[in-house]
Amino acid sequence: MSLESKVRKALRDFPYEIKFEVRDGVVFLDGEVETYQEWVEIGLAVGRIKGVEGVVNRIRWKGYPKEELKRKEERRRKLYEENKDRIIGEYDVVIIGGGVTGTAIARELSKYRLKVALLEKATDVSVGASKANNGMIHPGVAPKRGTLKAKLNVRGNAMYDELARDLGVKFKRVGSLWLITPRTLQKYRRYLPGPFYKFVSAYIFPYLVKLKGMLNGVKGIRIIRGEGIWKLEPKATREAWAAVYVPSAGILDPYELVAALAENAIANGVEIHLETEVVGFIREGETIKGVVTNRGTFLARYVVNAAGVFADEIAELAGSREYTIHPRKGVILLFDKELEGWVNHCVTELRFPAPAHTKGGGINPTVHGNILWGPTAVEVPDKTDTSVHPEEIEEILERYREIYPDFPRHRIIRYFAGVRAPTFTEDFIIRPAKWVKNLLHVAGIQSPGLASAPAIAEYAVEQLRSMGLTLEPKPDFNPHREPIPRASEMSLEELDRRIKEDPRWGNIVCTCEMVSEAEIVEAIRRGARTLDAIRRRTRLGMGTCQGGYCTLRAAEILSRELGVPISQVVKENGGRLFNGTVRGEEP
Amino acid sequence: MAAAVKLAGKGYDVALIERKEELGGILDQCIHDGFGTKIFGKALSGPEFAGHFMDEASKLGLDVHLNTYVKSVNAGGDVKELVTVSPRGVERIKARSIVYAIGCRERHPFEIKVGGTRPAGIYTAGMVQRLVNLYGILPGKRVLIVGGGDVGMIVARHLYLEGVESITVVFPEEFFVGLPRNVQQCILDFNIPFRPRTVVKEIVGKERVEGVILVKVDENWRPIPSTEEFYPCDTVIFSVGLVPYAKKLRAIGAEIDPRTRGPVVNEFFESTVRGVFAAGNLVQIFDYVDDAVESAYIAADGVEKYLAGEGRLDNPVPFKPGSNVRTLTPHRLEWEDERPVVAFLRPAVEGRAWIIVRGGNGEILKKEFRQYVRPSTLERIEIPREAIDGAEEVYIDVAGV
Amino acid sequence: MSQEYEVLCIRCPKGCRLRITVEGNAVHVVGFACLEGKRFGEEEVRNPRRIVTTTVRILNARYPRLPVRTAEPVPKDRIRDVIDALKGVVVETPVRRGQVIVKDVAGTGVDVIAERDMEAVG
Structure with missing residues (x-):
């Protein structure tokens, strides 16, 4: 059966007249539907078809933000015209996007004699999905066999020990524990009468999970039961019939990782341009000559599109739109550090099939001692929708209540949402663009994107080589990056020594997390320009009181170090922290 | 600051540790008037109220450590040790007793x-x-x-x-x-x-x-x-709302009351860790700074008793919130003493009411009338020791009229 | 002909409910717990007054603002004038608590005083 007829067949399930076109394995959809949810479902139905290499979903739904997109387009065009003739420099590779993917590729490229620029439109790296995930380094059991995801996840996971050591990033292989409970196969209960239900759940299903993982190349998976479970997780539910234990699962602080990747890339010669937004491309025939931004044009021999949720728009601007991103929001709840020890592994309850909104989520410890619940998985039309609705909080609390019945759920200190960047084919898309010669797509990097990042970088660089980029190793590449020393973690002797050299080590600004002025100044020296950038690098204001005491003191330090009035200090991106002075007087 | 001033006034060797650059806690930001009507008989602003205590402190020559963060406390033994961090370096301070007065945080x-x-x-x-x-x-x-x-x-x-x-x-x-x-x-x-x-x-x-x-x-x-x-x-x-910043006390093993969210204390504001006292908004949220200061004075009296090695009751008397009482301090009566017990309670009702102190069997030990109680106003009641004598436990009720 | 008012005493956090009766020139207040309250009740009907607390700019101090207040209550309808009169006032360190910052602010006959000491820094 041809691809066309398969697509036609898939579209028959929907009560709409959807037009489509297939070009080089990419399916373009057009038409109108009622709801956004249907827009997602149709895209997914087509994306599932074997042989489809991308789905560009141009179907409109009721409420499609036509005007808003038009304004966005006009703004881009205006910025393009204003900046296209201002040349900033000439680069071998320009990377678009400063998330974990972009920074990992930047660092990987910094191993070679190349001039590399990374462009990020925000005021800091790591501000998209890379800052708002659960920090889990997945073992690689979950991805479908044979996908790029499965391959890069397992490989990426294995690379983390060395990478984290090199970059001075805290990384713990805590292992994951997937509980099998009376709810696991609930949907199949009616096919499994009486004792069969428990037998299949406890004695057959876990082995299927193990087999799946083994086929993906994951090592060390064990099935445990009874006391074996509670020895690892003393407070987990006594309902558990069995558990799949995967020792290679790990955790880290995702923005510590991204900041470290960025710092190390810079140390090895990469330029990182913040507040630099791509608004278009200068092309000659099928070749990109320059990347136009709000600050001017970066001439480029190769361009890497690692723009996360915006990757489809970048691809379109570049002339090779091969996929559409359908943003999928994930809400995470963060609990007080004082609960450290309540949960020691990445724990979840397996459900088959997975519930729609909480697929892939669970309960994780963090390297700082907090505990996370979540994330959820909800399709949202807006790529920047990081709102958390009160109902979503309750949904998460309800979803995992049963596996930790006594957990002090009232001790939430924060919640947040990130937006994943899946395409309709749901696998990573890391390949040369089909219709532009020197553009590499690194798109659709959703979960387990963090776990896969080092392998994605390696794979992407291989792709660039195959596209003709010469990779000549740099003998002076330095893989090491020193973390910002933390007053809270150093010995008293070391702290005392540092204070004697620089008294700012003894000025504790954030008392919940014990962050000193020296750490804040160091974060600023390393490129933090906003309050949130400092928070992410030092953990300032991340504790019990959530910045009630330290925010102003940190703003004062930022104002002093950056030489701007305190009223100009920024929280993140365009958001000024304060907004005026008393009676309009000089502060 | 109030506890330190009182103890220094009694002749003890007192160190006052403060994480900020000056004393007075949050009073420096409370520039509105209305502080100190009970103590000074007039309505002062926050900085003015704090200023009076600062003057006292400097008159007494208190050993004040500003800009100083307490990293850890070993409160187990008779000699307690604090590790402090300040721009001067890491220092160790030994003390026989500690009063925590680190206040509250905002929800x-x-x-x-x-x-x-x-x-x-x-x-x-x-x-x-x-x-x-x-x-x-x-x-x-x-x-x-x-x-x-x-x-x-x-x-x-x-x-x-x-x-x-x-x-x-x-x-x-x-x-x-x-x-x-x-x-x-x-x-x-x-x-x-x-x-x-x-x-x-x-x-x-x-x-x-x-x-x-x-x-x-x-x-x-x-x-x-x-x-x-x-x-x-x-x-x-x-x-x-405000919440006592109790995490530091929890860290040294002090028991926390889920109602006040501050430490469990006896009548001299001593926590469940012996020789460790608490005062002010760390114990519970006081509506009047005057009451917070009184709690510090009482804690200072407690420190004095503790250092003098005075006797404790063989059977401490638990204090429990009765009907229409949201929070109550102290949580127990533990010391031998003559002075009346000062209890603070937050009513759950509004209006004219009786505050009733009763024993475990319902016998009324003391009754006081209030023109107007409300949940947002902490009530203070003094209970003579004689009234409690012999009671195995004490309940305090608020009964609307 | 007598008139009756009920107001909340604002002189302290207690918030006594005062019942005030005015008969010609005589004002009768009940419900107060202190003499301050009695005085407040008498004034509140004739000439309601408030203490105004705010800040003024200060140079070379730890903070850029110095808290100040009116030494005595000023007529309620003059609060805005007092605030406006303090616009542009700049104080030099050092300052002592109680020091007069502005004399006879906005013609109210009341001085504005510093609420705290402020030393010179740097």
């Missing part, structure tokens, strides 16, 4: 599960007080204040007078829960608009706050469906 919007995004433009009331009164900076132009307590009202007045464009106060209760005087002189005097039975459901905005979604609530504070309304503003200030 933040995450604790009341406000949804939406977290852009710039969201503050707690205390943060705004500091911002406006110490730095002369306004948080924004169009302001929504969440919470009908005293701090929220005081901040509303300051912002109104200092030049914001618009201001509205919302709260879930029927009416402001703060002191009537603040309702009069902060809100009604200036006709500042307010909306009772209203809460913030979600905050809207990407980089800066663009508005909030308000929703009406019923008498149980449950949102009423389809009463959502978008309210445009660039600033949201939360004044949704």
Whole structure:
């Protein structure tokens, strides 16, 4: 059966007249539907078809933000015209996007004699999905066999020990524990009468999970039961019939990782341009000559599109739109550090099939001692929708209540949402663009994107080589990056020594997390320009009181170090922290 | 500071450790008047009230460690050891007894599960007080204040007078829960608009706050469906309560009362760790600074007894909140002493009422009448030791009239 | 002909409910717990007054603002004038608590005083 007829067949399930076109394995959809949810479902139905290499979903739904997109387009065009003739420099590779993917590729490229620029439109790296995930380094059991995801996840996971050591990033292989409970196969209960239900759940299903993982190349998976479970997780539910234990699962602080990747890339010669937004491309025939931004044009021999949720728009601007991103929001709840020890592994309850909104989520410890619940998985039309609705909080609390019945759920200190960047084919898309010669797509990097990042970088660089980029190793590449020393973690002797050299080590600004002025100044020296950038690098204001005491003191330090009035200090991106002075007087 | 001054006055060798650059805690940001009516007999501002104690402290030549953070405390033995961090270095301080007076923190919007995004433009009331009164900076132009307590009202007045464009106060209760005087002189005097039975459901905005979604609530504070309304503003200030900053005490093993969220204490404000005392808003949220100071004085008396090795009761008498009492301190009677016990309780009802102290079998030990009690006002009652003599446990009730 | 008012005393956090009766020139107040309250009640009907607390700009101090207040209550309808009169006032360190910052502010006959000491820094 041809691809066309398969697509036609898939579209028959929907009560709409959807037009489509297939070009080089990419399916373009057009038409109108009622709801956004249907827009997602149709895209997914087509994306599932074997042989489809991308789905560009141009179907409109009721409420499609036509005007808003038009304004966005006009703004881009205006910025393009204003900046296209201002040349900033000439680069071998320009990377678009400063998330974990972009920074990992930047660092990987910094191993070679190349001039590399990374462009990020925000005021800091790591501000998209890379800052708002659960920090889990997945073992690689979950991805479908044979996908790029499965391959890069397992490989990426294995690379983390060395990478984290090199970059001075805290990384713990805590292992994951997937509980099998009376709810696991609930949907199949009616096919499994009486004792069969428990037998299949406890004695057959876990082995299927193990087999799946083994086929993906994951090592060390064990099935445990009874006391074996509670020895690892003393407070987990006594309902558990069995558990799949995967020792290679790990955790880290995702923005510590991204900041470290960025710092190390810079140390090895990469330029990182913040507040630099791509608004278009200068092309000659099928070749990109320059990347136009709000600050001017970066001439480029190769361009890497690692723009996360915006990757489809970048691809379109570049002339090779091969996929559409359908943003999928994930809400995470963060609990007080004082609960450290309540949960020691990445724990979840397996459900088959997975519930729609909480697929892939669970309960994780963090390297700082907090505990996370979540994330959820909800399709949202807006790529920047990081709102958390009160109902979503309750949904998460309800979803995992049963596996930790006594957990002090009232001790939430924060919640947040990130937006994943899946395409309709749901696998990573890391390949040369089909219709532009020197553009590499690194798109659709959703979960387990963090776990896969080092392998994605390696794979992407291989792709660039195959596209003709010469990779000549740099003998002076330095893989090491020193973390910002933390007053809270150093010995008293070391702290005392540092204070004697620089008294700012003894000025504790954030008392919940014990962050000193020296750490804040160091974060600023390393490129933090906003309050949130400092928070992410030092953990300032991340504790019990959530910045009630330290925010102003940190703003004062930022104002002093950056030489701007305190009223100009920024929280993140365009958001000024304060907004005026008393009676309009000089502060 | 009050405890240190009192103990130094008694001749003890006292070190006063403060994480900020000056003494006085949050009084420096409370520039409004109304402090100290019980102690000084006149209404002072926060800085003035603190100033009196600072003068005392400097007269007594207290050993004051400013800018000093207490990293860890070993409170187990007879000699307690503190490790402090300051711009002078890491230091170890040995003491026979410790009084914690580290106050409270503000509840933040995450604790009341406000949804939406977290852009710039969201503050707690205390943060705004500091911002406006110490730095002369306004948080924004169009302001929504969440919470009908005293701090929220005081901040509303300051912002109104200092030049914001618009201001509205919302709260879930029927009416402001703060002191009537603040309702009069902060809100009604200036006709500042307010909306009772209203809460913030979600905050809207990407980089800066663009508005909030308000929703009406019923008498149980449950949102009423389809009463959502978008309210445009660039600033949201939360004044949704204070919580004792008890994590440091919990870290040294002190028991915490889930009601007050402060430490469990005996009649001299001693925690469950012997020789470790607590005073002020760390114990519970005091509405009057005068009461907070009294708690410090009592704790200082306790330190004196502890250092003198005075006797403790063979059988401590538990104090328990009875009917219509939300919180109660002390939690137990533990020392041999002559002085009356000072108890603080937060009523769960409003109006004319009796405060009744009774024993475990219902026998009434003491009764005091109050013209007007309300949940937002902490009540103080003195109970003579003789009244409690022989009781195995003590309950305190509030009975409406 | 007598008139009756009920107001909340604002002189301290207690918030006594005062019942005030005015008969010609005589004012009768009940419900107060202290003499301050009695005085407040008498004034509140004739000439409601408030203490105004705010800040003024200060140079070379730890913080850029100095908290100040009116030494005595000023007429309620003059609060805005007092605030406006303080616009542009700049104080030099050092300052002592109680020091007069502005004499006879906005013609109210009341001085504005510093609420705290402020030393010179740097």
